[in-house]
Amino acid sequence: MQWFMDIYNNAVITVPAFAWFVTQVMKVIYDIEKYKRIDIRRFVGSGGMPSSHAAFVTSLATVVGVKSGWHSPEFGVAFALAMVVMYDATGVRRAAGKQAQVLNKLIAESQESGKLSNLDVKLKELIGHTPIEVLVGGIIGILFGLIFSS
Numbered sequence: 001m002q003w004f005m006d007i008y009n010n011a012v013i014t015v016p017a018f019a020w021f022v023t024q025v026m027k028v029i030y031d032i033e034k035y036k037r038i039d040i041r042r043f044v045g046s047g048g049m050p051s052s053h054a055a056f057v058t059s060l061a062t063v064v065g066v067k068s069g070w071h072s073p074e075f076g077v078a079f080a081l082a083m084v085v086m087y088d089a090t091g092v093r094r095a096a097g098k099q100a101q102v103l104n105k106l107i108a109e110s111q112e113s114g115k116l117s118n119l120d121v122k123l124k125e126l127i128g129h130t131p132i133e134v135l136v137g138g139i140i141g142i143l144f145g146l147i148f149s150s
Contacts (some may be wrong), residue, residue: 011063015063018096019052019145020055020056021138024052026049027042027048028040030050041086049136050133050136051133051137053134053137054134054140055137057082058138059140060147066150089129
């Protein structure tokens with residue numbers, strides 16, 4: 001049971017997990033405000049405001065920087081990971097989401113015109129982030145890392 005307490009007391013694990021959880025809750029609240037509907041699937045879904053991926057990795061890097069030092073190799077690795085994840089969220093994943101939107105529209109139009117009737121597919125469109133969603137998630141993550149790492 002000591003191993004569980006060691007993990008529970010490890011801020012490098014718990015702070016990013018907490019930042020992820022809070023930003024996922026914020027997505028649900030944001031969607032309620034914006035769309036006037038409750039969609040619990042947003043709690044576990046990707047994409048949207050704020051980026052929980054960005055919050056997770058920036059809180060991780062911040063905690064590592066506070067605990068190991070801003071000059072440490074561990075912080076360097078955590079920082080590099082954060083940059084890759086955030087770049088991917090606004091680049092590749094966002095582009096894939098836009099492609100899914102276009103394909104879903106083409107499928108729907110083809111079905112309406114009778115050209116395509118046997119395809120029952122709806123691609124997931126909300127998988128990436130806008131730069132502002134990543135920025136907000138990153139700021140939240142840094143704040144969580146600074147506040148909860150001690």
